[in-house]
Amino acid sequence: MTEGIALAVEGLGKRYRRKVALRDCSFELPAGRVSALVGMNGAGKTTLLSVLAGLLPPTEGRVRLPAGERRIAFVAQEKPLYRHFSVRDMLRLGSKLNTVWDQQRALDWLARFDVPLDRPCGKLSGGQQAQVSFAVAIGSRPSVLLLDEPLSNLDPLARREVVKELLSAVVDTDMTVLMSTHVVAELSGVADHLLLLGDGELVLSGDVDDLLAAHRNYAGPRSERPPVPGEVLVASHVGGQSTFLMESFEPVAAPWTARPVTLEDLVLARLENARAVAA
Amino acid sequence: MSWLTWRLQRSTIIAAVALIAVFAVVVPNLDLSSHLDSRAANGLFVLGPPAFATVVAVFWGAPLVAREYEHNTYKLVWSRDRSATRWLAVRVGQLLAPLVVLTIAVNLITRVLYDRIVAASQYPPSDVTPYDLWPPLQLTMVLAAFGLGILAGMVARSSVPAMGITLVVYAALRIGLGMFARPYLLPPLRYIGEGPPDGSMPVGFGYLDGAGHELSKSDAVTQCAATSPTGVQKCMGSNQIVRQYVDAQPPDRIQDLQLIEFGIYAAIAAVTLAAAWLVLRRRMVA
Numbered sequence: 219m220t221e222g223i224a225l226a227v228e229g230l231g232k233r234y235r236r237k238v239a240l241r242d243c244s245f246e247l248p249a250g251r252v253s254a255l256v257g258m259n260g261a262g263k264t265t266l267l268s269v270l271a272g273l274l275p276p277t278e279g280r281v282r283l284p285a286g287e288r289r290i291a292f293v294a295q296e297k298p299l300y301r302h303f304s305v306r307d308m309l310r311l312g313s314k315l316n317t318v319w320d321q322q323r324a325l326d327w328l329a330r331f332d333v334p335l336d337r338p339c340g341k342l343s344g345g346q347q348a349q350v351s352f353a354v355a356i357g358s359r360p361s362v363l364l365l366d367e368p369l370s371n372l373d374p375l376a377r378r379e380v381v382k383e384l385l386s387a388v389v390d391t392d393m394t395v396l397m398s399t400h401v402v403a404e405l406s407g408v409a410d411h412l413l414l415l416g417d418g419e420l421v422l423s424g425d426v427d428d429l430l431a432a433h434r435n436y437a438g439p440r441s442e443r444p445p446v447p448g449e450v451l452v453a454s455h456v457g458g459q460s461t462f463l464m465e466s467f468e469p470v471a472a473p474w475t476a477r478p479v480t481l482e483d484l485v486l487a488r489l490e491n492a493r494a495v496a497a
Numbered sequence: 498m499s500w501l502t503w504r505l506q507r508s509t510i511i512a513a514v515a516l517i518a519v520f521a522v523v524v525p526n527l528d529l530s531s532h533l534d535s536r537a538a539n540g541l542f543v544l545g546p547p548a549f550a551t552v553v554a555v556f557w558g559a560p561l562v563a564r565e566y567e568h569n570t571y572k573l574v575w576s577r578d579r580s581a582t583r584w585l586a587v588r589v590g591q592l593l594a595p596l597v598v599l600t601i602a603v604n605l606i607t608r609v610l611y612d613r614i615v616a617a618s619q620y621p622p623s624d625v626t627p628y629d630l631w632p633p634l635q636l637t638m639v640l641a642a643f644g645l646g647i648l649a650g651m652v653a654r655s656s657v658p659a660m661g662i663t664l665v666v667y668a669a670l671r672i673g674l675g676m677f678a679r680p681y682l683l684p685p686l687r688y689i690g691e692g693p694p695d696g697s698m699p700v701g702f703g704y705l706d707g708a709g710h711e712l713s714k715s716d717a718v719t720q721c722a723a724t725s726p727t728g729v730q731k732c733m734g735s736n737q738i739v740r741q742y743v744d745a746q747p748p749d750r751i752q753d754l755q756l757i758e759f760g761i762y763a764a765i766a767a768v769t770l771a772a773a774w775l776v777l778r779r780r781m782v783a
Contacts, residue, residue, distance in 0.1 A: 314499070
């Protein structure tokens with residue numbers, strides 16, 4: 219396995235009795251970075267994370283981790299905790315269940331978010347419960363941290379704080395993070411690597427900067443054909459004007475103009491395309 | 498027992514200890530000369546140990562895995578670092594010691610109760626026998642209950658249905674095996690003309706004709722009436738025309754029967770625990 223890869227997936231598939239949840243997924247996670255797993259609801263994000271976490275056996279394919287110290291922590295979407303355990307008990311549980319445990323890191327995380335240590339988890343707010351889940355995961359000093367919709371039950375302020383703390387943890391510990399979300403707007407400034415899942419299939423994967431650089435929005439006079447060669451993701455014709463979102467970075471002559479795409483545009487275009495192909 | 502097992506199970510363990518403590522306080526304080534108390538004593542003797550085993554099945558076994566699924570905490574405690582099967586093996590292993598200790602406590606208290614009932618009456622009720630009190634049998638009855646509960650929890654993945662399934666299946670097992678199958682675990686011996694020895698386990702009785710064929714009671718009466726119309730009653734009791742028989746398990750076989758029943762419960766305990774482990778492994782590993 220090559221240097222700088224935290225986790226590699228080859229031909230991963232998961233079939234439930236009737237439904238195919240994942241189909242032939244292959245990708246690599248760059249080490250020490252934050253990758254985003256994006257897809258609509260039901261695209262297979264949770265299935266993929268559960269397989270990576272070892273909670274669900276894949277029907278085909280495999281997950282490879284580099285040799286040496288390799289440990290995965292998973293924070294499930296429900297942020298499960300033992301409701302009758304105090305927060306302190308949850309940290310003790312973390313210390314018992316992990317071969318490596320950093321109590322100070324976990325305590326620091328909880329202190330950062332003002333989570334009382336002696337309260338039973340069932341009596342904490344949803345946001346505080348999420349913080350306890352994060353603290354237990356961070357305290358186990360994983361090499362790969364899998365987060366399923368980590369920001370979903372946090373208020374906007376807490377979201378920003380959690381993201382900031384996560385990023386500093388990534389820098390401090392060389393941890394690799396894969397977080398899923400269906401809210402593309404959550405990603406800006408967080409993830410620098412993207413995995414896009416559409417209906418169980420990997421639609422797109424790569425570094426966000428590379429992906430953005432490889433796509434352009436072209437606008438110009440109404441035309442059925444795009445101004446440059448390349449794959450057209452979205453074409454729209456309004457009044458006398460046509461726009462094409464394309465996988466292309468060719469320059470274009472007037473009257474056409476080329477604009478960079480936003481991550482949100484790109485993700486939505488790719489997902490819509492994948493859906494159109496499937497239909 | 499580790500801190501984690503204790504922390505996860507302490508309410509159920511404390512509840513079981515409290516129940517047994519109540520049992521231990523009640524038994525020496527029953528006044529067996531009073532009719533009401535001696536009926537209560539018989540009831541406690543017959544139902545106490547099975548009730549304990551049922552509590553173990555329903556409240557210790559069934560929620561053990563089901564609760565983790567129900568609250569999604571399995572996603573927290575089972576993952577690559579700590580395999581699910583190991584988690585199950587550790588929880589079961591660590592609960593065995595308290596189970597054995599509590600079962601022995603129940604056994605000792607029930608023995609005290611048995612001695613008190615026997616001492617208080619010349620003819621103790623027929624359902625008051627020390628059969629179930631053989632410690633290995635009583636222990637495997639509890640372990641089978643525990644295993645059954647865990648397997649039900651593994652299949653149902655939700656506490657309340659798992660507890661319901663466990664209750665029904667375990668009750669059916671105890672009633673079926675204890676009340677119906679037990680006398681037939683070995684083919685009973687037939688005593689004709691004489692009664693079975695004292696201390697036998699009765700199985701059944703009936704009538705035979707001269708050739709040794711079993712007769713229904715009405716056939717026996719008809720035959721007696723045909724031969725000796727005046728003294729049907731006398732004929733039936735005399736063994737001249739129709740003979741009475743008693744099927745029973747003699748006292749020297751009781752231990753063999755206990756051993757067979759011990760084997761059945763031990764097999765159920767082993768099979769249910771192994772099945773739960775295998776189901777979990779299949780679920781987690783392709």
